[in-house]
Amino acid sequence: EVQLVQSGAEVKKPGEFLRISCKGSGYNFTSFWITWVRQMPGKGLEWMGKIDPSDGYSNYSPSFHGHVTISVDKSITTVYLQWSSLKASDTAIYYCARLVGGYSRAAFDIWGQGTFITATS
Amino acid sequence: KVLTQSPGTLSLSPGERATLSCRASQSVSSSNLAWYQQKPGQAPSLLIYAASSRATGIPDRFSGSGSGTDFTLTISRLEPEDSAVYYCQQYGSSPITFGQGTRLEIK
Numbered sequence: 001e002v003q004l005v006q007s008g009a010e011v012k013k014p015g016e017f018l019r020i021s022c023k024g025s026g027y028n029f030t031s032f033w034i035t036w037v038r039q040m041p042g043k044g045l046e047w048m049g050k051i052d053p054s055d056g057y058s059n060y061s062p063s064f065h066g067h068v069t070i071s072v073d074k075s076i077t078t079v080y081l082q083w084s085s086l087k088a089s090d091t092a093i094y095y096c097a098r099l100v101g102g103y104s105r106a107a108f109d110i111w112g113q114g115t116f117i118t119a120t121s
Numbered sequence: 122k123v124l125t126q127s128p129g130t131l132s133l134s135p136g137e138r139a140t141l142s143c144r145a146s147q148s149v150s151s152s153n154l155a156w157y158q159q160k161p162g163q164a165p166s167l168l169i170y171a172a173s174s175r176a177t178g179i180p181d182r183f184s185g186s187g188s189g190t191d192f193t194l195t196i197s198r199l200e201p202e203d204s205a206v207y208y209c210q211q212y213g214s215s216p217i218t219f220g221q222g223t224r225l226e227i228k
Contacts, residue, residue, distance in 0.1 A: 035217075037165075044208065044219055044220075044221050044222050045157075045159075045165065045208055045210075045219040045222075046219070047216055047217040047218065047219065059215065061215075061216040061217070062216060063216070095164055095165070100167075100170060105153060105212050105213060106170070106212060107155035107167055107170035107171075107176075107210070107212060108155070108157075108165075108167060108210075109167050109170075109176060109177075111164040111165060111166065112164065113164055114164050
C-alpha cells in the first residue's frame with residue numbers, strides 16, 4: 001500500500017526548534033516529489049514548498065521561504081519540515097503529500113495523516 | 122495567482138446536483154487545476170486533476186470541467202457522505218495556490 005506516515009503531534013514554545021517527518025512507503029520513494037501544506041485552525045489549505053527526494057532540490061512558497069526548511073533522507077525514505085525558531089502563528093496542522101506521476105508540477109495524490117503543531121508559551 | 126471559489130456554502134438534498142465554481146485571477150496553464158475533498162478531521166483527498174481527469178477510485182458522479190480562468194466541479198446524485206469542504210488548486214505556476222473552499226452540506 002502506498003502511504004505517507006507523519007510524526008505525531010507536538011507542543012512547543014515560541015522560539016524553539018522543531019522538525020517533523022513524513023515517511024513514504026509502498027512506492028519508489030525517489031521518483032515522486034513530496035510537498036508540505038499548512039492548515040491553520042478552521043482555515044483553508046496553504047502550499048509551503050516541495051522537494052525532489054532524488055537530489056534534495058527544494059522550492060518554497062514566498063510566504064514560507066526563509067522560515068521553514070524542507071529536507072530529505074533517502075536512506076530512510078523520509079522527508080522533513082523544520083523550523084529553527086517557532087512562532088505562535090505556526091500553530092496549525094501540517095500535511096505532507098506526494099505529487100502525481102513524478103512530475104514537479106502536478107496534483108497531490110497521496111496525503112499523510114497530518115501533524116498538529118501547537119506553539120504556545 | 123488567486124483562486125476564488127463560489128459559493129462559500131452550498132446546502133442541497135440527497136439526489137440533487139451540486140455545481141461548484143473556481144475562478145482564477147490569471148489563466149491556469151495547461152489546465153493544471155485540481156479539486157480536493159476534505160471531510161472533518163481528515164486530510165484532503167484528490168478528486169480531479171488536469172481539470173477533468175478523475176483520480177483513482179473516484180466515482181463518475183464527480184466531474185470537472187473548464188479551462189483558462191473558469192473551472193467547475195459537478196457532483197451529480199448527491200449522497201450524504203459528500204458532505205465536506207471542496208478546494209480547487211492550481212499547480213501550473215509557482216507558488217501553488219488553493220481556493221478558499223466551498224462547504225457542501227447535505228440536508
